[in-house]
Amino acid sequence: MRRLGVFNTVSVDGFFTDAKGGMSWAHNAKPDAEWDAFVGGNASGGGMLLFGRITYDLMASFWPTPMAAKQLPTVAEGMNRMPKGVFSRTMDTASWINTKVLKGDLATEVRKLKSEPGPDMVILGSGSIVSQLAPEGVIDEYQIVTAPLALGAGRTMFDGVKNALKLSLTKTRSFANGNVVSWYEPTA
Numbered sequence: 001m002r003r004l005g006v007f008n009t010v011s012v013d014g015f016f017t018d019a020k021g022g023m024s025w026a027h028n029a030k031p032d033a034e035w036d037a038f039v040g041g042n043a044s045g046g047g048m049l050l051f052g053r054i055t056y057d058l059m060a061s062f063w064p065t066p067m068a069a070k071q072l073p074t075v076a077e078g079m080n081r082m083p084k085g086v087f088s089r090t091m092d093t094a095s096w097i098n099t100k101v102l103k104g105d106l107a108t109e110v111r112k113l114k115s116e117p118g119p120d121m122v123i124l125g126s127g128s129i130v131s132q133l134a135p136e137g138v139i140d141e142y143q144i145v146t147a148p149l150a151l152g153a154g155r156t157m158f159d160g161v162k163n164a165l166k167l168s169l170t171k172t173r174s175f176a177n178g179n180v181v182s183w184y185e186p187t188a
Contacts, residue, residue, distance in 0.1 A: 001114055002115075003141065004114060004120070004140050004141075005121070005140060005141040006123045006139055006141070006143065008124070008127070008142075009144075009145040009179075012149065013150045016127045016157035017154045023058075025147070030178065034176060035175045035177050042078075043079060048085060048119055048122075049085070050129070051085070051123070051125065052086070052087055054125075054128075055124065056084075056094070059079070059124070063079040064096060064097070080097060084099040085121075086100075087103075088103070106129065107136040111138060127156070127157035127159065128159075134161055135165070141183060142167065143183055144181070144183075146179065166187045167185065167187060168187045169184055170185055
């Protein structure tokens with residue numbers, strides 16, 4: 001069975017977006033070759049990317065561009081090559097290469113995807129998707145990057161989760177730019 005992971009960045013005070021809904025702060029780390037290699041390795045690792053429509057629109061407006069290919073060539077190549085799914089009630093087609101529009105109940109669609117043969121899947125961004133799927137028990141791993149800044153206000157990626165989501169820390173890794181990645185798995 002395929003696994004589903006989440007890869008997202010939060011501020012040290014736990015916010016996934018800033019007070020205006022922006023996420024550009026998550027990509028302003030100090031230069032760090034080890035961090036760049038880690039991110040590039042994730043992007044070239046294969047798998048299927050899953051997005052909500054808002055995150056999809058942001059990603060699709062950047063990764064297929066010449067600017068992305070120039071600034072982050074390894075990541076851009078991976079992002080464009082990998083299969084992608086976008087959950088949307090309003091979209092009928094997707095313009096970004098290798099993207100399928102997913103309709104219907106989120107948890108049902110994810111369970112169906114997990115039962116199909118293929119590579120593992122990861123949700124990037126898409127906090128509303130994460131907060132809806134987390135209580136359903138379909139997310140197998142959370143990779144949370146804690147960025148070295150406090151936002152003071154914003155939205156968490158678990159907004160709307162009504163019951164405590166118990167997680168077990170499986171490993172951590174810190175980088176010279178101040179980012180710390182923590183891997184968590186749900187516990188029973």
